Amino acid sequence: MTKVQTTHHLNQAIEALMTRQDTCPLHNFEVVEKDFPMRFVCSKCGAEVDGFEMFWYTKGIEHGIKLFSHFGPTGGNECVTPNENL
Numbered sequence: 001m002t003k004v005q006t007t008h009h010l011n012q013a014i015e016a017l018m019t020r021q022d023t024c025p026l027h028n029f030e031v032v033e034k035d036f037p038m039r040f041v042c043s044k045c046g047a048e049v050d051g052f053e054m055f056w057y058t059k060g061i062e063h064g065i066k067l068f069s070h071f072g073p074t075g076g077n078e079c080v081t082p083n084e085n086l
Helices: 003-023 051-071
Strands: 029-033 039-042 048-050
Touching: 039 051, 048 051
Parallel strands: none
Antiparallel strands: 029 039, 039 048
16 A cells, blocks of 8 residues: 555545544543543544543533523524514
8 A cells, every 4th residue: 555545545534533523413432541641432433532632522511501501592592573562
């Protein structure tokens, strides 16, 4: 296999992994390496992240929950109908 073929093969594998990660509705990360830096793998799509990425992923989920509970499913962008009585 030439360098070009190897590079092309690696690019295809990366694109396939990114597609699986992006289409996973909600990752279910499990610890696979407890030593620093910790490693986690999603049992649904196979996404792999380290401890730092896991921290920020979790923070994003927490923020999303707060926003959803505060603004509702439309994110506060509801269409407001003008009050004709004003």
